[in-house]
Every structure is written in C-alpha cells, then in structure tokens.
Amino acid sequence: MTNIILLGPPGSGKGTQAKLLAERISVPHISTGDILRAAKETELGDRASEYMNRGELVPDSILIAIVEDRLAKPDCASGCILDGYPRTIPQADALNRILSGLDLRIDLVINIDVPDDRLITRLSARRVCECGATYQLTFNPPKKEGVCDLCGGALYQRDDDTEESVRNRLLVYKRETKPLINYYENLGLLTTIDGSGSIKEISDEIYAYVQ
Numbered sequence: 001m002t003n004i005i006l007l008g009p010p011g012s013g014k015g016t017q018a019k020l021l022a023e024r025i026s027v028p029h030i031s032t033g034d035i036l037r038a039a040k041e042t043e044l045g046d047r048a049s050e051y052m053n054r055g056e057l058v059p060d061s062i063l064i065a066i067v068e069d070r071l072a073k074p075d076c077a078s079g080c081i082l083d084g085y086p087r088t089i090p091q092a093d094a095l096n097r098i099l100s101g102l103d104l105r106i107d108l109v110i111n112i113d114v115p116d117d118r119l120i121t122r123l124s125a126r127r128v129c130e131c132g133a134t135y136q137l138t139f140n141p142p143k144k145e146g147v148c149d150l151c152g153g154a155l156y157q158r159d160d161d162t163e164e165s166v167r168n169r170l171l172v173y174k175r176e177t178k179p180l181i182n183y184y185e186n187l188g189l190l191t192t193i194d195g196s197g198s199i200k201e202i203s204d205e206i207y208a209y210v211q
C-alpha cells in the first residue's frame with residue numbers, strides 16, 4: 001500500500017507526473033482540481049469556480065470533505081497518488097486525521113521544483129482536453145493543432161490559465177502551499193525532484209525513487 005503526495009507550484013507538471021505514476025504503480029490518481037472541475041453545473045462546482053477562476057483556493061472545509069469522501073472509497077485501499085491536495089497546513093492536518101481514522105498513513109511526499117520564470121511560460125502554453133489529456137504548445141504539442149491526440153476532442157485553455165489568474169495562483173502558492181515543504185520535511189517524508197527535465201526523465205526519476 002502506497003500513499004504518495006505530489007507537491008509543487010502550479011505549472012510544475014505535478015498533474016502530469018501524478019497521472020503517470022498512478023498508472024505505473026496501479027493506484028488511483030486523486031486530483032482535487034479535476035474533482036472540482038468535474039463538479040461543473042452542480043452547487044459545489046458553481047461555488048468552487050468563483051474561487052478557481054480568480055486563482056484563489058477553494059475553502060478548506062469544502063476540500064477536506066471532498067478528500068475524506070474520496071479516500072473512503074474501496075479503490076483507495078491499495079494506496080493513492082494525491083495531486084493538488086493538501087494545499088494548506090489545515091488541509092495537511094486534516095489529511096493526517098482522515099488517514100489515521102482509516103488506519104492508513106502518508107508514505108512519501110514528492111516535491112517537484114521548477115524555477116518561477118518557467119512556470120508562467122508553461123501555464124500560458126498549456127492546453128487541455130475534456131478527456132483529461134494535457135499538452136504544452138512549446139515542448140509537448142498535439143500532433144494536429146487544437147486537436148487531442150488521444151480522443152480527437154477540441155483542445156482549450158483552462159479558465160484559470162489566464163495571465164492574471166496565473167500570477168495570483170503563484171502568489172497563493174507561496175503564501176499557503178509552500179510552507180508544506182517544511183511541514184513534510186520535518187516529518188521526514190519529503191524528497192525534492194528537479195522538474196525542469198522532460199516529462200519522461202522526471203517520470204522515470206520519480207518511479208525509480210518510489211521503487
């Protein structure tokens with residue numbers, strides 16, 4: 001059983017890496033951003049999108065309830081990869097409580113480190129598909145412009161990948177989420193990986209470490 005948290009600023013590639021790692025070790029990939037986006041046109045989705053479009057964090061109470069519910073599902077019994085949660089110290093404290101209630105624990109926290117100037121460039125070049133695929137116009141473009149390689153769907157830019165929202169997300173990351181690096185370092189769970197290589201290089205490095 002392996003429960004792994006992927007930490008990193010927006011644009012660090014943690015979503016892509018979380019998905020690849022989850023496939024490689026056959027555990028569910030839990031992305032709280034994906035869960036919130038999938039809630040579109042529900043009361044939760046409407047509430048969340050107000051925060052998300054501004055690049056703000058959705059309130060802790062909402063996220064804690066989502067994660068508590070998701071971790072109690074049977075497929076998490078074999079472990080999971082958490083992507084985008086926790087993002088605040090209270091969320092991390094709540095996670096410890098939720099996991100110990102399920103007789104589980106965090107095994108490893110992988111922090112993906114990417115210099116600030118690269119993050120803004122990466123996020124503004126990101127294009128996504130409804131099927132979950134993510135592309136970078138610069139270093140991981142689709143074969144045909146605007147079309148998903150996997151399902152043929154139309155690619156689009158996330159509402160929170162606009163320059164203004166991106167800048168705010170980076171500020172919020174520094175204020176709220178970055179302190180989690182020390183939090184998990186103090187618990188002896190943290191390892192930091194350089195996130196500036198290729199998707200495959202980073203994925204192989206993470207996989208080797210997890211093994």
Ligand code: AMP
Pocket residue numbers: 010032033034036051052053055056057058059060063083084085086087091160169
């Ligand atoms: P992501 O897909 O991980 O980049 O998340 C997109 C947006 O969803 C974030 O900018 C937040 O507005 C919201 N969100 C996702 N996860 C959390 C979380 N753990 N706490 C608060 N807000 C979150």
